[in-house]
Amino acid sequence: MLKQFDFSDESQPCSLSLKALMKGLGQLQRTCIERNIPVLVLVDGWETAGKGTLIQHICYELDPRYYSVAVFSAKEEESYPYLWRYWRHLPKKGHMTIFNRSFYQQAIKEGSKERIHRALEDGYGFEKTLRDDGTILVKLFLHISKKTHKERVHDVKSFPLEKKLISFIDDGQLEDYDGYEKAWSDCLKQSNYVFSPWHIISMEDKKAGTKQALQVLMHELEKGLLEKRTSLVRSHEPYAVLPPILLDLDKECSEAEYDEKLPILQKRAKSISEWLLLYRIPTVLAFEGTDAAGKGGTIKRLVKDMDPRLYDISTTAAPTAEEKSFHYLRRFMEAMPGPGRITIFDRTWYGRVLVERIEGFASQEEWRRAYREIGEMEESLIRHGVNMMKFFLVIDKDEQGRRFEARERTPEKRYKITEEDWRNREKWDSYEVAYREMLYHTSSKEAPWHIIEGNNKRYARIRVLEAFIMQGMKKLEEAAPHKKWDWEKIWKRT
Amino acid sequence: MLKQFDFSDESQPCSLSLKALMKGLGQLQRTCIERNIPVLVLVDGWETAGKGTLIQHICYELDPRYYSVAVFSAKEEESYPYLWRYWRHLPKKGHMTIFNRSFYQQAIKEGSKERIHRALEDGYGFEKTLRDDGTILVKLFLHISKKTHKERVHDVKSFPLEKKLISFIDDGQLEDYDGYEKAWSDCLKQSNYVFSPWHIISMEDKKAGTKQALQVLMHELEKGLLEKRTSLVRSHEPYAVLPPILLDLDKECSEAEYDEKLPILQKRAKSISEWLLLYRIPTVLAFEGTDAAGKGGTIKRLVKDMDPRLYDISTTAAPTAEEKSFHYLRRFMEAMPGPGRITIFDRTWYGRVLVERIEGFASQEEWRRAYREIGEMEESLIRHGVNMMKFFLVIDKDEQGRRFEARERTPEKRYKITEEDWRNREKWDSYEVAYREMLYHTSSKEAPWHIIEGNNKRYARIRVLEAFIMQGMKKLEEAAPHKKWDWEKIWKRT
Numbered sequence: 001m002l003k004q005f006d007f008s009d010e011s012q013p014c015s016l017s018l019k020a021l022m023k024g025l026g027q028l029q030r031t032c033i034e035r036n037i038p039v040l041v042l043v044d045g046w047e048t049a050g051k052g053t054l055i056q057h058i059c060y061e062l063d064p065r066y067y068s069v070a071v072f073s074a075k076e077e078e079s080y081p082y083l084w085r086y087w088r089h090l091p092k093k094g095h096m097t098i099f100n101r102s103f104y105q106q107a108i109k110e111g112s113k114e115r116i117h118r119a120l121e122d123g124y125g126f127e128k129t130l131r132d133d134g135t136i137l138v139k140l141f142l143h144i145s146k147k148t149h150k151e152r153v154h155d156v157k158s159f160p161l162e163k164k165l166i167s168f169i170d171d172g173q174l175e176d177y178d179g180y181e182k183a184w185s186d187c188l189k190q191s192n193y194v195f196s197p198w199h200i201i202s203m204e205d206k207k208a209g210t211k212q213a214l215q216v217l218m219h220e221l222e223k224g225l226l227e228k229r230t231s232l233v234r235s236h237e238p239y240a241v242l243p244p245i246l247l248d249l250d251k252e253c254s255e256a257e258y259d260e261k262l263p264i265l266q267k268r269a270k271s272i273s274e275w276l277l278l279y280r281i282p283t284v285l286a287f288e289g290t291d292a293a294g295k296g297g298t299i300k301r302l303v304k305d306m307d308p309r310l311y312d313i314s315t316t317a318a319p320t321a322e323e324k325s326f327h328y329l330r331r332f333m334e335a336m337p338g339p340g341r342i343t344i345f346d347r348t349w350y351g352r353v354l355v356e357r358i359e360g361f362a363s364q365e366e367w368r369r370a371y372r373e374i375g376e377m378e379e380s381l382i383r384h385g386v387n388m389m390k391f392f393l394v395i396d397k398d399e400q401g402r403r404f405e406a407r408e409r410t411p412e413k414r415y416k417i418t419e420e421d422w423r424n425r426e427k428w429d430s431y432e433v434a435y436r437e438m439l440y441h442t443s444s445k446e447a448p449w450h451i452i453e454g455n456n457k458r459y460a461r462i463r464v465l466e467a468f469i470m471q472g473m474k475k476l477e478e479a480a481p482h483k484k485w486d487w488e489k490i491w492k493r494t
Numbered sequence: 495m496l497k498q499f500d501f502s503d504e505s506q507p508c509s510l511s512l513k514a515l516m517k518g519l520g521q522l523q524r525t526c527i528e529r530n531i532p533v534l535v536l537v538d539g540w541e542t543a544g545k546g547t548l549i550q551h552i553c554y555e556l557d558p559r560y561y562s563v564a565v566f567s568a569k570e571e572e573s574y575p576y577l578w579r580y581w582r583h584l585p586k587k588g589h590m591t592i593f594n595r596s597f598y599q600q601a602i603k604e605g606s607k608e609r610i611h612r613a614l615e616d617g618y619g620f621e622k623t624l625r626d627d628g629t630i631l632v633k634l635f636l637h638i639s640k641k642t643h644k645e646r647v648h649d650v651k652s653f654p655l656e657k658k659l660i661s662f663i664d665d666g667q668l669e670d671y672d673g674y675e676k677a678w679s680d681c682l683k684q685s686n687y688v689f690s691p692w693h694i695i696s697m698e699d700k701k702a703g704t705k706q707a708l709q710v711l712m713h714e715l716e717k718g719l720l721e722k723r724t725s726l727v728r729s730h731e732p733y734a735v736l737p738p739i740l741l742d743l744d745k746e747c748s749e750a751e752y753d754e755k756l757p758i759l760q761k762r763a764k765s766i767s768e769w770l771l772l773y774r775i776p777t778v779l780a781f782e783g784t785d786a787a788g789k790g791g792t793i794k795r796l797v798k799d800m801d802p803r804l805y806d807i808s809t810t811a812a813p814t815a816e817e818k819s820f821h822y823l824r825r826f827m828e829a830m831p832g833p834g835r836i837t838i839f840d841r842t843w844y845g846r847v848l849v850e851r852i853e854g855f856a857s858q859e860e861w862r863r864a865y866r867e868i869g870e871m872e873e874s875l876i877r878h879g880v881n882m883m884k885f886f887l888v889i890d891k892d893e894q895g896r897r898f899e900a901r902e903r904t905p906e907k908r909y910k911i912t913e914e915d916w917r918n919r920e921k922w923d924s925y926e927v928a929y930r931e932m933l934y935h936t937s938s939k940e941a942p943w944h945i946i947e948g949n950n951k952r953y954a955r956i957r958v959l960e961a962f963i964m965q966g967m968k969k970l971e972e973a974a975p976h977k978k979w980d981w982e983k984i985w986k987r988t
Contacts, residue, residue: 064807
């Protein structure tokens with residue numbers, strides 16, 4: 001089946017020596033370093049096809065300060081959201097990273113159609129995001145026939161040391177070459193994008209194959225370096241002005257009601273957090289809103305009774321120089337929760353289409369592209385079973401003014417207010433446009449924005465707690481549909 | 495036994511309200527943030543003693559941008575060098591980190607005297623290093639009696655949800671309270687250092703205990719903030735001038751000999767790397783030497799035949815702003831190898847006593863202290879079973895001059911030479927003093943420096959390969975003393 005692929009590009013035997021190819025690759029790497037371009041090389045294919053040998057040759061003349069090889073194996077990592085570990089190992093600007101196996105491999109190994117389908121959806125968004133951001137992405141698949149595969153595995157197993165090392169090898173392939181070939185063939189075809197095609201290299205002859213792979217890699221690097229990175233957004237006219245969102249920001253919750261409800265809801269939220277742990281459901285809570293909208297205070301009330309060992313609060317400051325040398329989404333992916341844990345973001349990846357847009361830290365092309373990138377990242381997380389909630393806290397300009405002044409009057413709150421806050425306040429109208437577009441472009445069925453009317457702090461806090469509990473109940477019922485969830489009884493026990 | 499401890503400091507009931515204590519802690523945290531002081535709080539003690547509750551109260555009024563709670567549980571992490579995961583989670587300047595359980599807990603759980611002894615040795619160096627570097631370190635142990643412990647575990651187990659959650663609890667304690675108490679008692683006494691004492695808090699009454707713990711924590715923060723961080727090095731006279739090292743730098747290896755030996759040694763080195771993987775022995779190879787001493791080229795020959803998925807080359811550049819906000823050793827600890835893997839450092843943590851000393855990036859007090867800090871870090875790694883080798887490549891000034899000029903003449907090597915290299919060359923004599931002191935203070939029996947005469951590149955490469963193979967053989971024989979290691983036969987097979 002893999003034979004159906006068009007080998008023509010790669011079928012010419014390579015006349016250069018291995019040494020010349022490795023040297024050439026070293027030179028191309030130096031150009032990528034100078035031009036600050038990230039390079040990601042995926043090396044996937046059959047066991048014993050020669051991945052290790054190829055990677056060895058790729059690396060030989062590279063400057064070790066600017067490349068690394070990423071091997072994915074730790075069990076722990078597998079329980080994080082699907083793309084988490086791949087995001088973590090991405091090359092930064094000017095670096096080259098070689099992935100031993102691609103992000104499709106795990107799905108193929110697990111085998112189910114649905115799993116592969118999900119991986120393809122995740123992979124598409126991921127590859128597109130990387131390409132759009134200027135990463136040179138080269139995808140190599142090392143192919144050998146069933147006969148060769150069988151012979152090589154047999155050879156390898158006959159050496160005492162290697163016999164033991166082979167236990168690191170994926171045994172499924174040895175038993176079911178045909179099934180694997182079918183799965184790979186489908187997967188390669190479907191992920192063979194115009195903007196990042198697969199190169200299938202025959203490794204029947206390891207040396208010839210290695211040479212061909214090196215040549216393909218050089219060719220792709222050259223192409224990438226020549227490519228004029230044109231803007232991917234076709235039209236440059238401004239988006240249509242969106243209608244203002246009509247909200248009754250002054251919705252009230254009386255003190256008496258608040259004092260009665262709050263402790264009950266906090267206990268329930270604690271209980272939900274423990275059940276989520278038990279069912280290993282990771283939770284992401286994203287908070288956005290203007291300065292002084294009440295994000296911090298709301299988060300504090302939300303987690304009040306929870307075990308602090310179960311959640312992390314991730315606050316988003318301006319990116320460091322190191323963080324800036326990666327794709328902007330990477331630092332958020334790094335903070336994503338493991339199974340059963342909760343990550344609460346006080347400001348989020350939406351900074352790209354808010355502060356970065358307004359302040360001009362991101363170009364128009366970059367922040368426009370971000371709506372799609374964010375959508376795809378969130379979808380990928382949700383596909384992986386993440387319980388995701390996005391809260392947008394809204395106050396009006398007068399209320400913000402009152403809160404700013406109160407902060408300046410109260411000594412222990414004064415540290416919360418800076419000159420910058422006042423400067424941001426002057427950009428209120430620009431932010432309003434940005435918020436509106438954000439809500440419009442990134443509210444999906446799976447990850448809707450919870451718009452919280454915030455002029456009354458008590459009201460906002462109660463709303464967020466209720467929403468968290470409601471969605472938690474829903475997710476738990478979905479996770480264990482056969483369990484009789486008697487919530488009244490559960491609440492009574494808390 | 496724990497009763498023998500002096501509870502007197504902490505035995506006064508606390509008259510402040512919980513709310514006041516939490517607020518006070520919040521204020522102290524803000525001072526630590528302003529003064530850029532890192533704070534590390536260890537919360538250890540019996541299961542069900544109330545660690546979670548205490549941590550909840552500690553965190554309640556803290557600014558979430560500047561604190562985090564570290565929970566250590568992942569199996570994967572346990573297989574890294576002992577202190578690796580604790581280093582990773584250290585607070586940076588101005589941050590507070592609360593460790594759920596201390597770095598002694600794992601050893602106590604495993605129980606053997608020898609294991610606890612090792613943990614204490616590691617812990618001493620670690621705590622001292624942190625204190626000397628200006629970290630406020632607060633150690634809390636939450637104590638409850640056997641009777642209370644039994645009752646609480648029983649209570650907890652009677653709730654359906656908690657019954658399941660309790661599977662996260664260390665069961666050893668439930669079965670062997672007395673054994674645990676004995677072990678903890680010894681451990682607390684021995685790690686009760688003047689510069690970082692333990693505070694034992696009775697949690698028989700959870701609320702009273704929480705209040706007392708908060709008060710202790712506040713007290714320690716106040717003390718830490720007042721403390722004048724005096725230099726820890728007593729004398730300021732310069733070290734005695736050390737005798738020059740007499741080396742025959744021109745030792746030769748002919749081209750013919752090199753061409754014959756190199757491929758054989760490279761194959762053997764590959765074989766050693768695979769056996770090390772099989773026996774899960776982590777390896778650290780540290781390379782130091784002047785500019786153009788041949789570190790890069792030597793490393794390249796060393797790994798030539800190895801599987802690039804087994805090793806990482808970690809090159810040491812000037813630290814980033816983020817890295818500078820931590821203890822200088824942290825970034826190196828982060829790069830340490832997992833079981834069976836190899837990390838090769840091209841320049842190392844010795845930068846502290848070399849470039850940082852010469853350029854004045856570290857104060858005299860800091861770089862002098864570093865000899866001990868480095869010694870303790872290396873000892874800790876070796877105690878954990880790391881196969882450590884330190885190579886110091888030496889060339890003379892004339893040879894460096896020749897190599898610099900060659901680099902300038904050769905187009906594809908020109909990127910290797912910069913203005914800075916020439917500037918460093920002018921400081922040759924200062925570096926010589928620093929190198930000599932480094933060799934003198936940090937060559938131990940367990941981690942000796944391999945001084946490699948380097949004027950002849952071929953000679954240096956062969957020497958390093960031979961040393962790597964020899965030590966690898968030794969480590970493997972130690973790891974499997976009953977196996978018949980027939981090296982001749984092994985070499986023949988490679």
